[in-house]
Amino acid sequence: MRPLVFAANWKMHVGPRSAVRYMARFLDVVPARAGRTLWFFPPAASLAAVAQAAAGREDVQAGAQNVHWEPKGAFTGEMSAGIAAEAGAHGALVGHSERRHVFGETDAETGRKVRALLDAGLRPMLCVGELLEEREAGDTEAVCLRQLDAGLADVRPDELGSVLLAYEPVWAIGTGRNATPGDAAAVHRALRAALKDRGAEAPRILYGGSVNAGNVLALLAEAELDGVLVGGASLDADAWAGLVGAEPVEAERPAR
Numbered sequence: 001m002r003p004l005v006f007a008a009n010w011k012m013h014v015g016p017r018s019a020v021r022y023m024a025r026f027l028d029v030v031p032a033r034a035g036r037t038l039w040f041f042p043p044a045a046s047l048a049a050v051a052q053a054a055a056g057r058e059d060v061q062a063g064a065q066n067v068h069w070e071p072k073g074a075f076t077g078e079m080s081a082g083i084a085a086e087a088g089a090h091g092a093l094v095g096h097s098e099r100r101h102v103f104g105e106t107d108a109e110t111g112r113k114v115r116a117l118l119d120a121g122l123r124p125m126l127c128v129g130e131l132l133e134e135r136e137a138g139d140t141e142a143v144c145l146r147q148l149d150a151g152l153a154d155v156r157p158d159e160l161g162s163v164l165l166a167y168e169p170v171w172a173i174g175t176g177r178n179a180t181p182g183d184a185a186a187v188h189r190a191l192r193a194a195l196k197d198r199g200a201e202a203p204r205i206l207y208g209g210s211v212n213a214g215n216v217l218a219l220l221a222e223a224e225l226d227g228v229l230v231g232g233a234s235l236d237a238d239a240w241a242g243l244v245g246a247e248p249v250e251a252e253r254p255a256r
């Protein structure tokens with residue numbers, strides 16, 4: 001089976017006690033599988049609990065949902081990449097659409113956060129995606145490529161192997177609407193080409209936005225998709241266990 005990444009973004013759900021119960025159940029029913037990496041992005045307060053539960057499972061990684069770009073200082077309410085690492089994180093989401101569109105995070109700020117994560121030895125999962133009006137105006141690729149360029153502005157080619165990318169059309173997040181597998185693959189192709197132009201050898205690009213047990217196989221049948229980033233459908237341990245167990249039909253990989 002081709003390598004796949006299944007990432008759970010719990011958003012503002014699952015506190016530390018619930019996280020302990022969730023992980024015990026999930027890890028009990030989901031054995032490690034070659035080529036499959038499972039990421040969990042819990043709220044900050046649950047990060048250490050998830051990381052501790054995942055210790056000893058190399059296929060399971062914990063990540064923060066957000067970090068600040070400064071390494072330390074008077075930034076009440078914020079968490080640095082170093083603090084996330086100390087809590088057991090292996091990486092963090094950067095530029096999730098809710099950070100961009102609910103909290104006003106700018107393209108330039110995402111670039112600083114990506115840099116801070118790499119400096120702390122963590123893996124950024126940079127999220128890009130267009131608004132509905134941007135899609136309707138035919139600007140999907142331009143928006144995603146602009147966000148990619150800003151997010152990677154300070155990243156050297158030899159560091160690109162540490163970066164994961166997630167394409168999440170904003171209009172598909174939490175709405176029950178998702179891009180068709182073909183639409184997603186087209187954007188992934190453009191992003192992959194841009195990453196290769198920057199010197200990435202084997203870019204990993206996840207798709208996110210209303211992914212669930214009913215559509216994950218059709219999405220992953222697209223060889224352009226290296227995995228999925230999932231919110232709502234990852235909140236129940238048994239449901240998420242079922243989703244990550246789905247075996248996509250082996251898709252022919254295009255030459256990359």
Ligand code: PGA
Pocket residue numbers: 009168172173174175208209210211229230231232233
């Ligand atoms: P959703 O969220 O699966 O609930 O649409 C995805 C995300 O925001 O990462």
